[in-house]
Amino acid sequence: MPLWCHASPAAAGAAHSEPALPLAGGNARVSPEVSAEQDEEGEGDGRRWSSLVPELLADILRRVDADAEKWPKRRDVAVCACVCRRWREVTIALVRPPLHCGRVTLLSSLKQPGPRDAPxxxxxxxxxxxxxxxxxxxxxxxxxxxxxxxxxxxxxxxxxxxxxxxxxxxxxxxxxxxxxxxxxxxxxxxxxxxxxxxxxxxxxxxxxxxxxxxxxxxxxxxxxxxxxxxxxxxxxxxxxxxxxxxxxxxxxxxxxxxxxxxxxxxxxxxxxxxxxxxxxxxxxxxxxxxxxxxxxxxxxxxxxxxxxxxxxxxxxxxxxxxxxxxxxxxxxxxxxxxxxxxxxxxxxxxxxxxxxxxxxxxxxxxx
Missing domain, CATH: 3.20.90.10 (Tubby Protein; Chain A)
Structure with a gap:
């Protein structure tokens, strides 16, 4: 169960269709360059977000995760994992389990040990x-x-x-x-x-x-x-x-x-x-x-x-x-x-x- 089931599908779909992704806690937008041929063929939305430089993508998701201390802001992290396969893999690698961060974010967190310090x-x-x-x-x-x-x-x-x-x-x-x-x-x-x-x-x-x-x-x-x-x-x-x-x-x-x-x-x-x-x-x-x-x-x-x-x-x-x-x-x-x-x-x-x-x-x- 890699994703949180209640991240809004509409929000995830919006990430595919909109030209840029708003970052949590700011108005900055990051939109990779996409050729006109790809955009005309209808492949731009699918490749636009997966073609980000790995370091840049990891930095974006790390900032989203750091800004969302608890729900409902944690929803932004789950929505990022719904953008595409590559975003999902990076998000899963960045999000820490409840044992170490004390937060429940993804579906897999429901079957992982709870926090150590406080319930x-x-x-x-x-x-x-x-x-x-x-x-x-x-x-x-x-x-x-x-x-x-x-x-x-x-x-x-x-x-x-x-x-x-x-x-x-x-x-x-x-x-x-x-x-x-x-x-x-x-x-x-x-x-x-x-x-x-x-x-x-x-x-x-x-x-x-x-x-x-x-x-x-x-x-x-x-x-x-x-x-x-x-x-x-x-x-x-x-x-x-x-x-x-x-x-x-x-x-x-x-x-x-x-x-x-x-x-x-x-x-x-x-x-x-x-x-x-x-x-x-x-x-x-x-x-x-x-x-x-x-x-x-x-x-x-x-x-x-x-x-x-x-x-x-x-x-x-x-x-x-x-x-x-x-x-x-x-x-x-x-x-x-x-x-x-x-x-x-x-x-x-x-x-x-x-x-x-x-x-x-x-x-x-x-x-």
Whole structure:
């Protein structure tokens, strides 16, 4: 997924048709020389931007990236990647992953580890009638704002089982699914599956296993497979004697740091390792007569769904987690259908969203 799916196609198309590209934060325009013959043949728009000198092109995109600190200005970077193949390759090489820059820019950032120093603040909007959930990146320090859309999910009931389909589009259209999370019979154990494109030359699923498309064949590189990337389990608590929910997550996360955002250009693929996370147990407050947990102002409503995930002592070393009390993922309720979601390294936005989805729905054997 090299590009950010919500960079406006109209804006990308405009970059092809307009004679010059406005630079973010200024009025300067750069338009390479194109011969009249090429322009008359209709090839000027296609070659105009790809014929820039490599050093000049890299400098232009570097300035656009440096000027766009956060969304919505980051949209300029994504639009630049939509101009042509050459611009896309340079943009992918320049944009740093969230682990090092703390920003989500391209689609690939959604499945890369979050920032190391401070968590990315997001929020989830739930629609009970449609059984849909939308994840947004917070644009301000407020608990909820307009937000930048990241992911969406739809809940399906398959008998007593529960399944959440995760998509990169808000309308959850076919072909935009990037993963899913499914539960067991008692809805206490969930499996996170990542929908990844298979490598070139891999065996294509048989016609009986893959969906049929009207008069269209699925190419080998477009075929997909479910890769299990984590499990979430909730402890049984039938007699309600253990207090609030107890959560255990086993997530496969990359151990080796890789600054290359394009996996095809990475010198050494990162090795995934299994990281176990537990929820931080709340303390009983005698005066308030309730279980309390410090969410540092990010949660406003008491709910059994609220939780904080931390790594056991000494278990976070390979991932650079030095503080045993460091919260890796925080999820809590702020309104009836709005929840905050703050995540950091080594979890990605996709993994954090999937874990939070498992918290929704009734669990009669847990509370």
């Amino acid at each position: 990315l603040q997001c929020f989830i909007k739930r629609n009970k009638k449609k059984s849909t959930f939308h994840l947004y990146l917070s644009l301000t320090q407020a608990l909820i704002d307009e937000g930048k859309f990241l992911l969406a999910a739809h809940r399906n009931k398959c008998g007593f089982h529960m399944e959440y389909i995760i998509s990169i589009r808000g309308d959850l259209s076919h072909g935009s699914h990037v993963g899913k999370i499914k539960s067991n019979f008692t809805r206490t154990k969930f499996t996170i599956c990542d929908l990844q494109p298979q490598y070139e030359g891999s065996k294509v699923p048989s016609s009986s296993c893959r969906p049929r498309l009207a008069s269209k064949q699925i190419k080998p590189l477009a075929s997909t497979g479910n890769v299990e990337t984590g499990k979430v389990s909730y402890e049984y608590n039938l007699l309600k004697s253990r207090g609030p929910r107890r959560i255990r997550c086993s997530i496969r996360c990359p151990i080796e740091e890789d600054t290359e955002i394009d996996p095809r250009k990475a010198k050494k693929p990162s090795t995934p390792g299994s990281l176990v996370l537990y929820n931080k147990l709340p303390q009983w407050h005698e005066h308030l007569q309730c279980w309390c947990l410090n969410f540092h102002g990010r949660v406003m409503v008491a709910s059994v769904k609220n939780f904080q995930l931390i790594a056991p002592a000494g278990a976070g070393g390979p991932w650079g987690i030095q503080d045993d009390d460091a919260v890796i993922l925080q999820f809590g309720k702020i309104e009836d259908d709005v929840f905050t979601m703050d995540y950091r390294q080594p979890l990605s936005a996709f993994q954090a969203f999937a874990i939070c989805l498992s918290s929704f729905g009734s669990k009669l054997v847990c509370e």
